[in-house]
Amino acid sequence: MNKPLVGACFAVLFIGATAGPATAVGHETSVKPKAKAVDFAGTVALSNCSGSVVRVPGSQSGDPAFVLSNGHCLESGFPAPGEVVVDKPSSRSFTLLNASGGRLGTVKASKIAYATMTDTDMSLYQLTSTYRDIERKYGIKALELNAARPEQGRAITVASGYWKKMYKCGVDGFAYRLKEGSWTWKDSVRYTSACQTIGGTSGSPVIDDATGKVIAVHNTGNDSGGRCTDNNPCEVDENGKVTVREGINYGQQTYTLVPCVGIGNKIDLGRPGCTLPKPAGGLR
Numbered sequence: 001m002n003k004p005l006v007g008a009c010f011a012v013l014f015i016g017a018t019a020g021p022a023t024a025v026g027h028e029t030s031v032k033p034k035a036k037a038v039d040f041a042g043t044v045a046l047s048n049c050s051g052s053v054v055r056v057p058g059s060q061s062g063d064p065a066f067v068l069s070n071g072h073c074l075e076s077g078f079p080a081p082g083e084v085v086v087d088k089p090s091s092r093s094f095t096l097l098n099a100s101g102g103r104l105g106t107v108k109a110s111k112i113a114y115a116t117m118t119d120t121d122m123s124l125y126q127l128t129s130t131y132r133d134i135e136r137k138y139g140i141k142a143l144e145l146n147a148a149r150p151e152q153g154r155a156i157t158v159a160s161g162y163w164k165k166m167y168k169c170g171v172d173g174f175a176y177r178l179k180e181g182s183w184t185w186k187d188s189v190r191y192t193s194a195c196q197t198i199g200g201t202s203g204s205p206v207i208d209d210a211t212g213k214v215i216a217v218h219n220t221g222n223d224s225g226g227r228c229t230d231n232n233p234c235e236v237d238e239n240g241k242v243t244v245r246e247g248i249n250y251g252q253q254t255y256t257l258v259p260c261v262g263i264g265n266k267i268d269l270g271r272p273g274c275t276l277p278k279p280a281g282g283l284r
Contacts, residue, residue, distance in 0.1 A: 001070075001072050001121070001180060001202060001219055001220040001230070001231065001233075002197050002198065002199055002200075002201050002202040002218065002219065002220055002221055002249070038157040038159065038166065038207050038209055038212065039099040039100070039159075040097045040098065040099055040100065040101040040159060040161065040164060040166075041097070041098055041099040041140055041141070042054075042096075042097075042140050042141065042142055042143045043097050043101075043143075043159050043160075043161035043204070043205065044067055044094040044095055044096055044097065044107070044161045045094065045095040045097065045161040045162045045164075046069060046073060046092075046094060046161075046162065046203065047075075048073065048162075048200070049069055049070060049073035049162060049200065049202045049203040050069065050159075050160045050161040050162040050163070050200065050201055050202065050203045050204040050218075051067050051068055051069035051073070051094060051125075051161060051203045051204075051205075052067065052068050052069075052143050052159070052161070052204070052205040052214065053065055053066065053067055053068075053096070053107070053127075053131075053134065053140065053142045053143065054066050054067070054068045054142055054143050054144070054145055054205070054214060054254075055131060055142040055143070055144055055145070055265075056144070056145050056147070056257070056258045056261045056265075057144065057145075057147055057258065058261070058263075059131065059142070059261070059265055060131075060264075061130065061131050061132040061135070062130050062131075062132055063130060063131060063264055063265040064110070064126050064127055064128070064129070064130055064264075064265055065107070065126075065127040065129055065130060065131050065133075065134055065142060065265075066113065066124050066125065066126060066127070066142075066265060067094055067107070067109065067124070067125040067127060068122070068123070068124055068125075068145075068203070068205065068214070068217055068254070069122075069123045069125070069202070069203030069217065070121045070122065070123055070202045070203040070217060070218075070219045070252075071085075071115045071116050071117040071120075071121045071122055071123050072117055072121055072202065072219065073123060073202055073203045074112065074115055074123055075090070075092055078117060079115060079116055079117045079118070080117075080182075081117070081118055081182050081183055081184075082118055082277075082280065083116065083117070083118065083280075084114075084115075084116045084118065084277050084278060084279045084280070085112050085114065085115040085116065085123075086112075086113070086114055086267065086269070086279055087111055087112075087113065087267070088111060088112040088115075089110070089111050089112075090109040090110070090111050090112045090125060091108060091109060091110075092108070092109045092125065093106050093107070093108045093109070094106065094107050094108070094109070094125075095161070096134070096138060096140060097161050097164070098138075098139075098140070101161075101164035104138045104140065105137070105138060107127050107128075107129050107134065108127065108128050108129075109125040109126065109127055109128070110126050110127065110128045111125070111126050112124070112125055112126075113125065113126040113265075113267045114257075114260070114267045114276070116276070116277050117183050118183070118184075118277045119184070119185060119186045119276070119277050120185055120186070120252040120253070120256065120276070120277075121183070121185060121217070121219040121220070121252050122217055122252060122254070122257070123203075124257070124267070126265065143205055143207070143212075143213070143214050144212075144213050144214065145213065145214050145254050145255065145257060145258055146208065146211065146213040146214060146215050146254070146255055147255055147258045148255055149253065149255050150171055150189060150208065150215035150216065150253060150255070151171065152171050152172070152173055152174070153170060153171060154170060154171045154208050154209070154210065154215070155168070155169075155170050155208075155209040155210065156168070156169060156170060156171055156191070156195075156206055156207060156208060156209060156215070157206070157207045157209055158191070158195050158197060158201065158204045158205075158206050158207075158218045158249075158251070159204055159205055159207060160197070160200065160201040160204045160218075161204065162200040162201065162204075163198070163200055163201060165201075167194070167195040167196065167197055167201070168194065168195070168209075169191045169192040169193070169194035169195035170191070170192045170194075171189055171190070171191065171192075171215075172190045172191055172192045172248075173190045174187055174188065174189060174190060175187070175188040175190055175235040175236075175250065176235070176236065176237050176238055177235070177236040177237075178220070178233050178234070178235055178236075178250055179228045179233060179234055179236055180220060180228065180229070180230060180231075180232070180233035180234075181228075181229060181230040185219075185250075185252055187253055188250045188251065188252055188253070189206065189215070189216045189250060189251045189252070189253055190235075190245070190248060190249075190250055191248065191249050191250065191251070193247060193248060195249050196247070196249070197218060197221055197249045201218055202218065202219055202220075203217060203218065203219070204217070204218040205217065205218075206218055206251045214254055215251075215253065215254065215255070216251035216252055216253050216254055217251055217252050217254055218249070218250075218251040219250065219251060219252055220233050220249065220250050221233070221247070221248060221249030221250060222234070222244060222245055222246050222247060222248055222249075223246075224246065225244060225246035226244070227242065227244050228242065232244070233250065256275055256276060257276065259271055259272065259273035259274045259275075260274035260276050
């Protein structure tokens with residue numbers, strides 16, 4: 001995993017690769033909509049990771065806003081395999097950034113609405129502020145989660161609020177299963193080699209350059225060619241074949257979150273189409 005930096009109480013260090021060439025990749029030949037300028041507006045810096053203020057297509061301006069990051073970026077530590085966190089109180093704060101990466105102010109969480117490292121690596125904080133509050137005070141609109149599965153070949157940007165740095169590359173493909181240490185993630189987005197992310201980029205939104213929508217949350221990469229170990233995830237296909245791609249980085253798709261958000265930005269894991277892992281004790 002592109003793990004948190006100093007200040008987190010975890011023993012394993014994160015990837016230390018340097019950034020590679022910032023090259024956007026895309027292979028489609030059909031006419032595309034004009035690409036939106038991807039900037040830092042709406043991204044946030046955590047104490048040890050990156051994140052972003054996000055909304056689903058049905059979110060309303062008066063709803064409490066969400067901040068999206070990784071499950072492994074939680075202040076309480078890594079969720080165990082099979083563990084799902086729902087509606088856990090939190091007072092965590094996030095530094096909100098403007099388009100150029102400048103500090104606008106601080107937004108605060110009221111709770112961890114959802115978090116897990118099972119099947120995906122995701123944390124979703126509910127804020128004390130509404131989307132309207134944030135837009136009125138800071139002039140910032142939330143990034144919208146794309147409701148459809150991303151496509152291979154799309155040009156993307158991994159926007160790190162922690163480093164105030166953008167990594168530009170493309171969607172190279174998808175990993176049926178991505179295994180790293182004790183955790184397994186499903187249908188992970190694999191980037192082309194230009195996105196050489198580093199420690200602190202965990203939780204960054206992965207933005208489709210053409211639409212400006214979030215298609216994934218960045219979480220890991222194979223650091224040194226290891227096989228399915230911490231910091232060295234491996235791909236496993238439907239037949240169990242293992243592939244190691246040293247230096248390649250990955251994100252977890254976010255369209256799966258959209259059906260799980262109900263009226264008022266309430267997480268409802270029982271909604272039709274919601275396939276996110278549920279707490280062991282049943283639906284919340």
